[in-house]
Amino acid sequence: MEFPFDVDALLGERVTAVDQHLQPPGRRGPGYTAAHRVDLQQQLMTIIDEMGKASAKAQNLPAPITSASRMQTNHHVLYILKDNEVKTAGKGAIIGFLKVGYKKLFLLDRHGAHNEVEPLCVLDFYIHESLQRHGYGKELFQCMLQRERVQPHQLAVDRPSEKLLCFLHKHYNLQGTIPQVNNFVIFEGFFADQHAPTYSSIRSRLANAAALSHPLPAAPVRKLPPKRAEEEIKPYSLTDREFLKEEVEPPWPFNQSHSLTRSSSLGNSPVRTCLKPFLNEQELLRNLRLCPPHAAAHHLLNGEPGGPAAQRRRTSSLTRSEKNSY
Secondary structure: OOOOOOHHHHOOOOEEEEOOOOOOOOOOOOOOOHHHHHHHHHHHHHHHHHHHHHHHHHOOOOOOOOOHHHHHHOOOEEEEEEEOOOOOOOOOEEEEEEEEEEOOEEEEOOOOOEEEEOOEEEEEEEEOHHHOOOOHHHHHHHHHHHHHOOOHHHOEEEOOOHHHHHHHHHHHOOOOEEOOOOOEEEEOOOOOOOOOOOHHHHHHHHHHHHHHHOOOOOOOOOOOOOOOOOOOOOOOOHHHHHHHHOOOOOOOOOOOOOOEEOOOOOOOOOEEOOOOOOOOHHHHHHHHHHOOOOHHHHHHHHOOOOOHHHHHHHHHHHHHHHHHHO
Protein backbone atom coordinates (compact mmCIF):
# COMPACT_ATOMS: atom_id res chain seq x y z
CA MET A 1 0.00 0.00 0.00
CA GLU A 2 1.48 3.31 -1.10
CA PHE A 3 1.19 6.73 0.56
CA PRO A 4 1.89 10.30 -0.63
CA PHE A 5 4.79 10.74 1.83
CA ASP A 6 8.16 9.08 2.35
CA VAL A 7 7.41 5.81 4.14
CA ASP A 8 11.04 4.70 3.95
CA ALA A 9 12.14 7.77 5.93
CA LEU A 10 9.26 7.46 8.41
CA LEU A 11 9.90 3.80 9.29
CA GLY A 12 13.59 3.16 9.72
CA GLU A 13 13.64 -0.65 9.87
CA ARG A 14 11.96 -3.21 7.69
CA VAL A 15 9.73 -4.32 10.60
CA THR A 16 8.83 -1.49 12.96
CA ALA A 17 7.14 -2.01 16.36
CA VAL A 18 4.78 0.80 17.43
CA ASP A 19 3.10 1.04 20.86
CA GLN A 20 0.40 3.35 22.28
CA HIS A 21 2.72 6.38 22.21
CA LEU A 22 2.85 6.33 18.39
CA GLN A 23 6.42 7.58 18.24
CA PRO A 24 7.79 7.23 14.68
CA PRO A 25 11.30 5.74 14.83
CA GLY A 26 12.41 7.23 11.48
CA ARG A 27 15.63 8.97 10.64
CA ARG A 28 16.32 12.15 12.57
CA GLY A 29 18.74 14.68 11.18
CA PRO A 30 20.25 17.77 12.75
CA GLY A 31 17.28 19.89 11.65
CA TYR A 32 14.71 17.71 13.42
CA THR A 33 12.27 19.89 15.41
CA ALA A 34 9.01 19.47 17.29
CA ALA A 35 7.06 20.46 14.16
CA HIS A 36 8.77 17.68 12.23
CA ARG A 37 7.90 15.23 14.98
CA VAL A 38 4.21 16.19 14.83
CA ASP A 39 4.20 15.78 11.07
CA LEU A 40 5.83 12.35 11.28
CA GLN A 41 3.37 11.24 13.95
CA GLN A 42 0.46 12.36 11.78
CA GLN A 43 1.87 10.35 8.88
CA LEU A 44 2.18 7.27 11.10
CA MET A 45 -1.44 7.65 12.24
CA THR A 46 -2.50 7.87 8.59
CA ILE A 47 -0.73 4.58 7.82
CA ILE A 48 -2.38 2.83 10.78
CA ASP A 49 -5.88 4.09 9.89
CA GLU A 50 -5.62 3.16 6.21
CA MET A 51 -4.19 -0.28 6.89
CA GLY A 52 -6.90 -0.91 9.50
CA LYS A 53 -9.62 -0.07 6.99
CA ALA A 54 -8.06 -2.41 4.41
CA SER A 55 -7.91 -5.22 6.98
CA ALA A 56 -11.56 -4.75 7.97
CA LYS A 57 -12.59 -4.81 4.31
CA ALA A 58 -10.65 -8.01 3.65
CA GLN A 59 -12.28 -9.74 6.68
CA ASN A 60 -15.77 -8.39 5.92
CA LEU A 61 -15.94 -6.58 9.24
CA PRO A 62 -18.48 -3.78 9.73
CA ALA A 63 -15.86 -1.43 11.22
CA PRO A 64 -12.07 -1.39 11.56
CA ILE A 65 -10.63 -2.97 14.69
CA THR A 66 -7.24 -1.30 14.21
CA SER A 67 -6.89 2.49 14.23
CA ALA A 68 -4.63 5.15 15.67
CA SER A 69 -7.18 6.10 18.32
CA ARG A 70 -7.55 2.49 19.47
CA MET A 71 -3.79 2.16 19.66
CA GLN A 72 -3.55 5.20 21.93
CA THR A 73 -6.11 3.81 24.40
CA ASN A 74 -4.79 0.23 24.59
CA HIS A 75 -1.49 -1.38 25.48
CA HIS A 76 -1.08 -3.11 22.12
CA VAL A 77 1.94 -3.47 19.87
CA LEU A 78 1.68 -3.02 16.12
CA TYR A 79 4.33 -4.60 13.88
CA ILE A 80 4.48 -2.85 10.48
CA LEU A 81 6.29 -4.44 7.53
CA LYS A 82 7.50 -2.08 4.82
CA ASP A 83 8.85 -2.81 1.34
CA ASN A 84 12.33 -1.42 0.79
CA GLU A 85 12.62 -2.73 -2.74
CA VAL A 86 9.54 -1.03 -4.17
CA LYS A 87 10.47 2.53 -4.99
CA THR A 88 7.53 4.64 -6.01
CA ALA A 89 9.21 7.96 -6.60
CA GLY A 90 11.59 7.00 -3.78
CA LYS A 91 8.87 6.81 -1.11
CA GLY A 92 8.45 3.07 -0.42
CA ALA A 93 5.27 1.18 0.49
CA ILE A 94 3.63 -0.80 3.32
CA ILE A 95 3.21 -4.58 2.92
CA GLY A 96 1.14 -5.39 6.00
CA PHE A 97 0.89 -5.30 9.79
CA LEU A 98 0.34 -7.59 12.81
CA LYS A 99 -1.25 -6.37 16.06
CA VAL A 100 -0.75 -8.26 19.33
CA GLY A 101 -1.45 -7.57 23.00
CA TYR A 102 -1.82 -9.26 26.36
CA LYS A 103 -5.36 -9.85 27.60
CA LYS A 104 -6.80 -11.42 30.74
CA LEU A 105 -9.05 -14.28 29.65
CA PHE A 106 -11.05 -17.12 31.17
CA LEU A 107 -10.36 -20.16 28.99
CA LEU A 108 -11.51 -23.76 29.14
CA ASP A 109 -9.13 -26.69 29.01
CA ARG A 110 -9.86 -30.16 27.71
CA HIS A 111 -11.49 -31.10 31.03
CA GLY A 112 -13.92 -28.18 30.86
CA ALA A 113 -12.32 -26.32 33.79
CA HIS A 114 -12.07 -22.55 33.76
CA ASN A 115 -8.58 -21.08 33.82
CA GLU A 116 -7.76 -17.42 34.36
CA VAL A 117 -4.77 -16.65 32.12
CA GLU A 118 -3.22 -13.61 30.44
CA PRO A 119 -1.67 -14.80 27.18
CA LEU A 120 -0.34 -12.87 24.23
CA CYS A 121 -3.20 -12.54 21.74
CA VAL A 122 -3.16 -12.07 17.99
CA LEU A 123 -5.69 -9.28 17.49
CA ASP A 124 -5.34 -8.33 13.80
CA PHE A 125 -3.21 -9.64 10.92
CA TYR A 126 -3.21 -8.27 7.39
CA ILE A 127 -1.02 -8.56 4.28
CA HIS A 128 -1.93 -6.57 1.20
CA GLU A 129 -3.84 -8.67 -1.34
CA SER A 130 -1.28 -8.01 -4.09
CA LEU A 131 1.60 -9.29 -1.92
CA GLN A 132 0.07 -12.42 -0.40
CA ARG A 133 1.67 -15.88 -0.88
CA HIS A 134 5.12 -14.34 -1.17
CA GLY A 135 6.40 -15.23 2.30
CA TYR A 136 5.79 -11.78 3.78
CA GLY A 137 3.26 -13.07 6.31
CA LYS A 138 5.66 -15.71 7.60
CA GLU A 139 8.44 -13.10 7.85
CA LEU A 140 6.27 -10.70 9.83
CA PHE A 141 4.85 -13.39 12.11
CA GLN A 142 8.27 -14.88 12.83
CA CYS A 143 9.69 -11.47 13.70
CA MET A 144 6.87 -10.96 16.20
CA LEU A 145 7.54 -14.38 17.84
CA GLN A 146 11.21 -13.57 18.26
CA ARG A 147 10.66 -10.13 19.77
CA GLU A 148 7.87 -11.29 22.11
CA ARG A 149 9.72 -14.53 22.96
CA VAL A 150 6.70 -16.81 22.71
CA GLN A 151 5.88 -20.05 20.92
CA PRO A 152 3.06 -20.28 18.37
CA HIS A 153 1.00 -22.71 20.51
CA GLN A 154 1.08 -20.23 23.41
CA LEU A 155 -0.91 -17.64 21.46
CA ALA A 156 -4.63 -16.94 21.66
CA VAL A 157 -6.13 -15.76 18.37
CA ASP A 158 -9.11 -13.39 18.36
CA ARG A 159 -11.75 -14.38 15.74
CA PRO A 160 -9.35 -15.92 13.23
CA SER A 161 -10.41 -16.10 9.61
CA GLU A 162 -10.11 -19.23 7.52
CA LYS A 163 -7.00 -17.81 5.84
CA LEU A 164 -5.33 -17.24 9.22
CA LEU A 165 -6.19 -20.75 10.44
CA CYS A 166 -4.73 -22.22 7.25
CA PHE A 167 -1.64 -20.02 7.66
CA LEU A 168 -1.05 -21.26 11.24
CA HIS A 169 -1.61 -24.87 10.23
CA LYS A 170 0.73 -24.63 7.25
CA HIS A 171 3.69 -22.87 8.89
CA TYR A 172 3.36 -23.88 12.58
CA ASN A 173 1.33 -27.10 12.49
CA LEU A 174 -1.42 -25.67 14.72
CA GLN A 175 -4.60 -27.61 14.01
CA GLY A 176 -6.18 -29.06 17.18
CA THR A 177 -8.30 -26.29 18.71
CA ILE A 178 -9.88 -26.29 22.17
CA PRO A 179 -13.48 -25.01 22.04
CA GLN A 180 -14.15 -21.83 24.01
CA VAL A 181 -17.23 -19.85 24.97
CA ASN A 182 -15.68 -16.58 23.74
CA ASN A 183 -14.27 -15.49 20.38
CA PHE A 184 -10.71 -16.60 21.09
CA VAL A 185 -9.14 -19.75 19.66
CA ILE A 186 -6.37 -21.71 21.36
CA PHE A 187 -4.56 -24.83 20.21
CA GLU A 188 -3.27 -28.05 21.72
CA GLY A 189 -0.36 -27.44 24.04
CA PHE A 190 -1.60 -24.04 25.16
CA PHE A 191 -1.86 -25.09 28.84
CA ALA A 192 1.32 -27.21 28.74
CA ASP A 193 3.64 -24.24 29.22
CA GLN A 194 1.34 -22.28 31.52
CA HIS A 195 2.28 -21.63 35.11
CA ALA A 196 0.93 -23.64 38.00
CA PRO A 197 -2.84 -23.91 37.91
CA THR A 198 -4.62 -21.07 39.58
CA TYR A 199 -6.92 -21.41 42.55
CA SER A 200 -9.98 -20.86 40.36
CA SER A 201 -9.02 -23.68 37.99
CA ILE A 202 -8.31 -26.12 40.88
CA ARG A 203 -11.62 -25.25 42.54
CA SER A 204 -13.48 -25.71 39.25
CA ARG A 205 -11.94 -29.13 38.68
CA LEU A 206 -12.69 -30.27 42.23
CA ALA A 207 -16.28 -29.08 41.92
CA ASN A 208 -16.76 -30.94 38.64
CA ALA A 209 -15.27 -34.14 40.07
CA ALA A 210 -17.42 -33.95 43.19
CA ALA A 211 -20.54 -33.37 41.12
CA LEU A 212 -19.84 -36.44 38.99
CA SER A 213 -18.92 -38.81 41.85
CA HIS A 214 -21.26 -37.61 44.58
CA PRO A 215 -24.28 -35.83 43.21
CA LEU A 216 -25.91 -33.52 45.71
CA PRO A 217 -29.21 -34.78 47.18
CA ALA A 218 -32.32 -32.84 46.55
CA ALA A 219 -33.07 -30.23 49.13
CA PRO A 220 -35.90 -31.21 51.53
CA VAL A 221 -39.17 -29.50 50.88
CA ARG A 222 -40.40 -27.53 53.86
CA LYS A 223 -44.15 -27.43 54.35
CA LEU A 224 -45.48 -23.96 54.80
CA PRO A 225 -48.29 -23.31 57.31
CA PRO A 226 -51.75 -22.85 55.79
CA LYS A 227 -52.62 -19.34 54.92
CA ARG A 228 -55.04 -17.75 57.39
CA ALA A 229 -58.32 -16.61 55.92
CA GLU A 230 -58.59 -12.89 55.58
CA GLU A 231 -60.98 -11.37 58.11
CA GLU A 232 -63.42 -8.65 57.25
CA ILE A 233 -61.95 -5.26 57.91
CA LYS A 234 -64.26 -3.39 60.28
CA PRO A 235 -64.91 0.22 59.37
CA TYR A 236 -64.03 3.00 61.68
CA SER A 237 -66.73 3.34 64.39
CA LEU A 238 -69.27 6.07 63.71
CA THR A 239 -69.60 6.67 67.45
CA ASP A 240 -65.90 7.34 67.77
CA ARG A 241 -66.01 9.68 64.86
CA GLU A 242 -68.95 11.66 66.32
CA PHE A 243 -67.19 11.76 69.67
CA LEU A 244 -64.14 13.28 68.09
CA LYS A 245 -66.23 15.90 66.32
CA GLU A 246 -68.25 16.87 69.46
CA GLU A 247 -66.92 19.72 71.51
CA VAL A 248 -67.55 19.50 75.24
CA GLU A 249 -68.74 22.78 76.74
CA PRO A 250 -66.73 23.75 79.83
CA PRO A 251 -68.65 24.41 83.12
CA TRP A 252 -69.55 27.80 84.50
CA PRO A 253 -67.94 30.30 84.67
CA PHE A 254 -65.56 29.15 81.96
CA ASN A 255 -68.38 29.14 79.42
CA GLN A 256 -69.11 32.85 79.94
CA SER A 257 -67.29 34.43 77.06
CA HIS A 258 -67.92 36.37 73.90
CA SER A 259 -68.92 33.21 72.11
CA LEU A 260 -72.64 34.10 72.42
CA THR A 261 -73.40 37.09 70.25
CA ARG A 262 -76.66 38.60 69.05
CA SER A 263 -77.02 39.90 65.57
CA SER A 264 -77.72 43.62 65.15
CA SER A 265 -80.77 42.91 62.97
CA LEU A 266 -84.12 42.18 64.63
CA GLY A 267 -85.65 38.71 64.46
CA ASN A 268 -82.34 36.93 64.16
CA SER A 269 -81.40 34.37 66.74
CA PRO A 270 -78.03 34.45 68.43
CA VAL A 271 -75.28 32.65 66.62
CA ARG A 272 -73.06 30.30 68.60
CA THR A 273 -69.47 30.35 67.65
CA CYS A 274 -66.77 28.01 68.79
CA LEU A 275 -66.32 27.95 72.55
CA LYS A 276 -63.15 29.03 74.20
CA PRO A 277 -62.02 26.12 76.32
CA PHE A 278 -59.80 28.22 78.60
CA LEU A 279 -59.88 31.82 79.90
CA ASN A 280 -57.05 33.90 81.20
CA GLU A 281 -57.11 35.38 84.73
CA GLN A 282 -58.22 38.89 83.80
CA GLU A 283 -61.19 37.72 81.71
CA LEU A 284 -62.25 35.33 84.51
CA LEU A 285 -62.33 38.15 87.13
CA ARG A 286 -64.25 40.43 84.76
CA ASN A 287 -66.91 37.73 84.15
CA LEU A 288 -67.26 37.18 87.90
CA ARG A 289 -67.96 40.91 88.44
CA LEU A 290 -70.61 40.99 85.68
CA CYS A 291 -72.53 37.94 86.99
CA PRO A 292 -75.61 38.81 89.22
CA PRO A 293 -74.79 37.71 92.79
CA HIS A 294 -77.00 35.25 94.66
CA ALA A 295 -79.11 36.51 97.59
CA ALA A 296 -77.32 34.34 100.09
CA ALA A 297 -74.02 35.44 98.74
CA HIS A 298 -75.07 39.10 99.18
CA HIS A 299 -75.86 38.61 102.90
CA LEU A 300 -72.66 36.73 103.40
CA LEU A 301 -70.68 39.46 101.73
CA ASN A 302 -72.40 42.06 104.08
CA GLY A 303 -71.52 40.06 107.17
CA GLU A 304 -75.10 38.93 107.99
CA PRO A 305 -75.46 35.47 109.56
CA GLY A 306 -78.05 34.05 107.23
CA GLY A 307 -80.39 34.46 104.34
CA PRO A 308 -84.02 35.86 104.17
CA ALA A 309 -85.43 33.18 106.49
CA ALA A 310 -82.91 34.08 109.17
CA GLN A 311 -83.75 37.75 108.67
CA ARG A 312 -87.49 37.04 109.26
CA ARG A 313 -86.74 35.12 112.44
CA ARG A 314 -84.66 37.95 113.76
CA THR A 315 -87.34 40.55 112.93
CA SER A 316 -90.05 38.53 114.72
CA SER A 317 -87.87 38.15 117.80
CA LEU A 318 -87.28 41.89 117.89
CA THR A 319 -91.04 42.57 117.71
CA ARG A 320 -91.80 40.27 120.66
CA SER A 321 -89.09 41.94 122.71
CA GLU A 322 -90.53 45.38 122.04
CA LYS A 323 -94.02 44.25 123.10
CA ASN A 324 -92.70 42.89 126.35
CA SER A 325 -90.98 46.16 127.03
CA TYR A 326 -94.28 47.99 126.89
